Amino acid sequence: DSISVTVRFRPLSDREYQRGDEVAWYPDGDTLVRHEYNPLTAYAFDKVFGPQATTIDVYDVAARPVVKAAMEGVNGTVFAYGVTSSGKTHTMHGDQESPGIIPLAIKDVFSIIQDTPGREFLLRVSYLEIYNEVINDLLDPTGQNLRVREDSQGTYVEGIKEEVVLSPGHALSFIAAGEEHRHVGSNNFNLLSSRSHTIFTLMVESSATGDEYDGVIFSQLNLIDLAGSESSKTETTGLRRKEGSYINKSLLTLGTVIGKLSEGKATHIPYRDSKLTRLLQSSLSGHGHVSLICTITPASSSSEETHNTLKFASRAKSIEIYASRNQIIDEKSLIKKYQREISTLKLELDQLRRGMLVGVSHEELMSLKQQLEEGQVKMQSRLEEEEEAKAALMSRIQKLTKLILVSTKNSIPGYSGDIPTHQRSLSAGKDDKFDSLLLESDNLGSPSSTLALLSEGSLGFNHRRSSSKLNDENSPGAEFTQGVMTPDEIDLLVEQVKMLAGEIAFSTSTLKRLVDQSVNDPENSQTQIQNLEREIHEKQRQMRGLEQLIIESGEASIANASLVEMQQKVMSLMTQCNEKSFELEIKSADNCILQEQLQEKCTENKELHEKVNLLEQRLNAVSSEKSSPSCSNKAVSGEYADELKKKIQSQEIENEELKLEHVQIVEENSGLRVQNQKLAEEASYAKELASAAAVELKNLASEVTKLSLQNTKLEKELAAARDLAQTRNPMNGVNRKYNDGARSGRKGRISSSRSSGDEFDAWNLDPEDLKMELQVRKQREVALESALAEKEFIEDEYRKKAEEAKRREEALENDLANMWVLVAKLKKDNGALPEPNGTDPGRELEKSQSHAVLKERQVSSAPRQPEVVVVAKTEETPKEEPLVARLKARMQEMKEKEMKSQANGDANSHICKVCFESPTAAILLPCRHFCLCKSCSLACSECPICRTKISDRLFAFPS
Numbered sequence: 001d002s003i004s005v006t007v008r009f010r011p012l013s014d015r016e017y018q019r020g021d022e023v024a025w026y027p028d029g030d031t032l033v034r035h036e037y038n039p040l041t042a043y044a045f046d047k048v049f050g051p052q053a054t055t056i057d058v059y060d061v062a063a064r065p066v067v068k069a070a071m072e073g074v075n076g077t078v079f080a081y082g083v084t085s086s087g088k089t090h091t092m093h094g095d096q097e098s099p100g101i102i103p104l105a106i107k108d109v110f111s112i113i114q115d116t117p118g119r120e121f122l123l124r125v126s127y128l129e130i131y132n133e134v135i136n137d138l139l140d141p142t143g144q145n146l147r148v149r150e151d152s153q154g155t156y157v158e159g160i161k162e163e164v165v166l167s168p169g170h171a172l173s174f175i176a177a178g179e180e181h182r183h184v185g186s187n188n189f190n191l192l193s194s195r196s197h198t199i200f201t202l203m204v205e206s207s208a209t210g211d212e213y214d215g216v217i218f219s220q221l222n223l224i225d226l227a228g229s230e231s232s233k234t235e236t237t238g239l240r241r242k243e244g245s246y247i248n249k250s251l252l253t254l255g256t257v258i259g260k261l262s263e264g265k266a267t268h269i270p271y272r273d274s275k276l277t278r279l280l281q282s283s284l285s286g287h288g289h290v291s292l293i294c295t296i297t298p299a300s301s302s303s304e305e306t307h308n309t310l311k312f313a314s315r316a317k318s319i320e321i322y323a324s325r326n327q328i329i330d331e332k333s334l335i336k337k338y339q340r341e342i343s344t345l346k347l348e349l350d351q352l353r354r355g356m357l358v359g360v361s362h363e364e365l366m367s368l369k370q371q372l373e374e375g376q377v378k379m380q381s382r383l384e385e386e387e388e389a390k391a392a393l394m395s396r397i398q399k400l401t402k403l404i405l406v407s408t409k410n411s412i413p414g415y416s417g418d419i420p421t422h423q424r425s426l427s428a429g430k431d432d433k434f435d436s437l438l439l440e441s442d443n444l445g446s447p448s449s450t451l452a453l454l455s456e457g458s459l460g461f462n463h464r465r466s467s468s469k470l471n472d473e474n475s476p477g478a479e480f481t482q483g484v485m486t487p488d489e490i491d492l493l494v495e496q497v498k499m500l501a502g503e504i505a506f507s508t509s510t511l512k513r514l515v516d517q518s519v520n521d522p523e524n525s526q527t528q529i530q531n532l533e534r535e536i537h538e539k540q541r542q543m544r545g546l547e548q549l550i551i552e553s554g555e556a557s558i559a560n561a562s563l564v565e566m567q568q569k570v571m572s573l574m575t576q577c578n579e580k581s582f583e584l585e586i587k588s589a590d591n592c593i594l595q596e597q598l599q600e601k602c603t604e605n606k607e608l609h610e611k612v613n614l615l616e617q618r619l620n621a622v623s624s625e626k627s628s629p630s631c632s633n634k635a636v637s638g639e640y641a642d643e644l645k646k647k648i649q650s651q652e653i654e655n656e657e658l659k660l661e662h663v664q665i666v667e668e669n670s671g672l673r674v675q676n677q678k679l680a681e682e683a684s685y686a687k688e689l690a691s692a693a694a695v696e697l698k699n700l701a702s703e704v705t706k707l708s709l710q711n712t713k714l715e716k717e718l719a720a721a722r723d724l725a726q727t728r729n730p731m732n733g734v735n736r737k738y739n740d741g742a743r744s745g746r747k748g749r750i751s752s753s754r755s756s757g758d759e760f761d762a763w764n765l766d767p768e769d770l771k772m773e774l775q776v777r778k779q780r781e782v783a784l785e786s787a788l789a790e791k792e793f794i795e796d797e798y799r800k801k802a803e804e805a806k807r808r809e810e811a812l813e814n815d816l817a818n819m820w821v822l823v824a825k826l827k828k829d830n831g832a833l834p835e836p837n838g839t840d841p842g843r844e845l846e847k848s849q850s851h852a853v854l855k856e857r858q859v860s861s862a863p864r865q866p867e868v869v870v871v872a873k874t875e876e877t878p879k880e881e882p883l884v885a886r887l888k889a890r891m892q893e894m895k896e897k898e899m900k901s902q903a904n905g906d907a908n909s910h911i912c913k914v915c916f917e918s919p920t921a922a923i924l925l926p927c928r929h930f931c932l933c934k935s936c937s938l939a940c941s942e943c944p945i946c947r948t949k950i951s952d953r954l955f956a957f958p959s
């Protein structure tokens with residue numbers, strides 16, 4: 001299969017209308033997106049949704065199949081991609097009017113559980129954000145900067161909090177809590193722009209129940225809301241710009257990864273280049289269903305960005321996936337662990353029950369009866385220990401059982417859960433539409449009802465009576481007549497007591513929430529708190545009444561029952577009583593704590609009010625002093641006080657934000673320092689290499705010089721020999737001498753002295769001798785010529801070596817220059833300030849480095865001068881190698897500048913590396929060597945440093 005790619009258009013926004021934007025892209029049918037002005041430009045996808053489509057339409061096509069597969073054990077990922085303000089968050093999270101893919105998926109998951117009888121499910125959720133390449137746990141504010149780890153199953157986030165969820169409302173409450181911690185800010189396109197990528201993960205474990213058991217299946221569903229890429233049009237500064245660059249960088253990596261995956265070649269995929277791709281590695285590499293929803297705007301002003309999104313989506317379309325069902329070994333499964341623990345505990349409970357009856361003798365029963373007659377107090381202490389153990393076991397079983405979700409369709413048809421209104425406020429919205437979604441899954445609507453259902457299924461308790469019945473006109477226990485009751489009736493009473501206890505617990509937790517809220521709205525909360533307290537008291541009173549009824553009925557039955565019956569009844573009553581009293585104790589302890597907290601909050605509140613009043617009075621006094629004491633001025637001063645209060649509050653919030661930012665900046669600073677240190681080390685290593693190369697070059701040059709000298713000498717010798725040979729030409733010279741000799745009548749012999757200066761007496765030569773002499777000279781000449789050729793060969797060799805060394809030197813110099821540019825860039829990114837005298841050290845440094853680099857390039861591309869000239873130059877300036885000297889000087893200069901810029905700070909961040917101007921919009925090259933200003937980047941077809949072709953200028957960002 002391949003990745004499912006859908007495109008969703010959003011309507012033109014008011015801002016776009018006001019700006020006079022026109023429609024540049026439009027949906028052409030169900031699967032095409034076409035360009036308005038260039039109709040030949042069109043892209044095809046699995047499905048294209050127009051501006052009128054609802055999120056439910058998108059969900060049905062893009063997410064429902066993935067969610068369904070995840071419930072059957074196949075991993076799934078759904079993510080929204082698009083530029084800022086294109087509608088990703090609207091699609092993934094939605095709002096009260098139109099719930100997004102995430103709430104719809106959660107609702108769907110629970111209805112699938114409901115429709116799957118015979119299977120048990122355990123659901124866990126986690127929620128994280130990737131903000132500035134740092135992973136934060138949104139469910140646990142202390143879980144910051146988490147690490148990504150890898151095991152045989154893929155990548156995971158170490159130490160992330162996972163919460164078991166019991167109902168849609170329960171899961172949505174976690175999302176709502178997480179959203180409060182997500183980084184959101186405004187830019188000129190979006191008031192509430194997501195500044196981080198978020199990943200909401202639902203982990204599903206399931207197994208068939210009973211004999212059908214076939215192992216546990218585990219799967220993961222990732223629902224991802226990416227932050228939007230930001231173009232140069234997004235006017236951002238400071239923190240926003242930094243966030244934007246992180247967002248763009250990770251999306252660029254995602255684009256590269258998708259691009260490489262779509263090529264289908266076995267190349268290196270750079271998953272590790274960003275946290276986002278690292279976490280999505282197993283999804284993107286095809287081990288599960290992937291659905292990509294690309295959100296776009298039709299606006300002409302964003303036409304280019306929309307085109308980029310469409311290209312990205314088109315590339316993603318060709319990625320293949322090989323999704324298969326996961327199975328996990330039982331030991332690792334949490335659901336199995338819980339099931340095992342429940343059955344062991346149940347066994348223990350049974351044994352305890354049996355032991356209680358078996359271990360009691362007749363005498364003991366008699367004495368028990370006596371004790372009962374005297375009063376139940378003594379017997380209670382006799383049974384206390386065993387009862388406590390039992391109560392503990394029971395509560396543990398309840399706790400564990402409530403975590404496992406089962407369909408209630410078959411077990412209790414027609415059951416209709418009762419969702420308390422305040423419970424629903426935990427979900428994403430209070431809107432009717434949204435509530436109706438949750439209400440559809442009533443049976444699983446609230447944790448308390450789920451617990452009740454599960455308890456009923458697994459423990460055999462009778463919970464069918466809805467808790468609301470306890471509050472209607474039938475007062476609790478009113479249907480039971482005073483006196484002897486059947487065991488069933490007593491059971492029912494006990495159940496009612498339990499439910500009341502549950503409701504008291506729920507009201508107490510609501511009370512706690514209200515107490516927390518009371519800081520913001522003390523007056524309103526106070527009345528609600530009082531009402532709730534009254535409600536809790538009333539329920540406690542009802543519970544006590546029921547307990548009294550149970551005790552009385554126990555006493556009455558004791559009077560009538562036979563010994564064995566009585567014993568059994570006492571046992572069961574005591575058990576229930578102890579359970580209740582144990583629960584009650586816990587609840588009342590909780591209650592006490594909450595009351596204390598409430599008191600504390602109230603006193604805090606009071607103090608704060610007093611402070612505010614005091615401040616108001618002071619302000620009034622100050623303002624009345626300043627202005628005339630008229631009535632209207634009083635009102636004005638009151639308003640002024642309010643305004644001041646608000647200002648103080650907002651100032652405090654701002655302070656907090658600034659503190660947070662400061663901490664982040666300090667962390668990043670230390671990271672950059674470490675990087676800086678590394679680069680400095682690398683630079684010094686490069687320097688060493690350069691100096692070694694220079695020494696080698698020097699040696700080579702001196703050898704070349706020597707050889708050249710030798711060569712010149714040899715050439716001179718050769719020339720002399722040739723001259724000599726020519727002057728002693730065998731034909732001319734010998735004949736002449738011979739004729740001269742004949743004329744004189746004398747025979748010439750080769751003088752013995754010729755060996756010394758090749759001088760010979762022509763008169764002494766005879767033809768034989770001359771021939772020999774000629775032969776010898778010829779041989780010598782040949783030998784000299786071969787020696788010369790050999791010398792030339794050696795000289796050539798040395799020349800090559802010298803050239804090689806020079807090239808190496810240049811390469812090293814280049815590397816060194818690059819490193820310094822990087823160091824300068826890093827420092828600038830660090831947010832330093834310009835020098836007070838107006839010159840910017842970082843910029844100067846970068847300029848000089850880049851100039852140096854470009855100069856080197858020009859030199860290297862220029863034709864080489866003959867080697868002899870180089871040698872002569874080196875001889876002329878023997879003081880120090882020019883390269884070494886230059887390098888040293890540059891190093892020194894850099895160091896000084898670095899120290900200066902470290903001392904002064906350097907604020908200049910993005911400078912074009914070609915024209916050295918600070919442009920309003922710069923381009924990050926794909927090779928990441930440089931950023932260029934727009935005009936220079938358009939003029940360059942390749943990176944000035946590494947010569948990589950500039951194929952993509954998409955990810956522009958403001959300097």
Ligand SMILES: Nc1ncnc2c1ncn2[C@@H]1O[C@H](COP(=O)(O)OP(=O)(O)OP(=O)(O)O)[C@@H](O)[C@H]1O
Pocket residue numbers: 009010011013051082083084085086087088089090091190192193194195226227228229295
């Ligand atoms: N399909 C749609 N129908 C109506 N309004 C929409 C639609 N999509 C988006 N919007 C509106 O457009 C605005 C921006 O949308 P949203 O915040 O979802 O964008 P985003 O892509 O998540 O932006 P960022 O990347 O900056 O977070 C919101 O006011 C949202 O309500």
